Amino acid sequence: MLPTSCPSCHSQLKVKCLKCENCETEVSGLYDLPVLALLSSEDQQFILRFVINSGSLKEMSSELKLSYPTVRNLLNEIINKIKTDEK
């Protein structure tokens, strides 16, 4: 799991360096993490399952064995988190 917050002060981390495993080239800078990477692993898993189920809340509810409104509320919470992170 990609760390997204500082273990010392809990501020949001940024990407400082990326490396090509093929030619060993390193790209340095200060890049923002993708919004989806900022979500918890549970939320990321939920989004993954949501996409795999063609965005069907009904299919999600039967897969997760949760009621339809519960799944919709989980999705709404993730949407709110993404909107907050985007700001």
Add this chain to the structure above:
Amino acid sequence: MINPFTRIAGWQAFGIGLAVVVATGITGAFSHVAFDGAIDMHLTQKLSVLNSFLFLAIDLFSVVIIMTATGFIISKSFRIIDILGTMTLSRVPLILIAFAGYFTVSPDINEILKNPYVVFHSVSFIIFSILSIPVIIWTIILMFNALKISCGVKGSKLGTAFIIAMLVSEIISKMLIYKFVII
């Protein structure tokens, strides 16, 4: 026990809830427990099966209509079937009160009017009254969670809206019962 709606909602909840409400209506008619209000019940001397069902139908209708209206005010998106299903399922605990009515001897209304303290002479009536309190609280908690899950709303907005909706449901159900049910 207090929030089955994370797993059951919609038509499934409505089906289970309706079956128990029907059983409550039949049991209530024979045990003389009239559910004559959204969160209200009384022991009666005589209660027909028709009136028992009419009371429960009016109660459920009032609750669903008012909670749906509340949903439109506090929530951006919800399904009416979830309100209908979860609110119907919320009324399941009331069957316990209907059963308790079998074992309760209610003092005569004329005697109560003459001397209200006569109710304290009936042990079964006191037990019935004490038992009904936690059941009513359980029902109200279920109804609160039903609105919370169905509308996806939290916090003080939900609490305030629920209290107002409950009071309005009780008033509407009482008005409809006195208008349409011949006792």
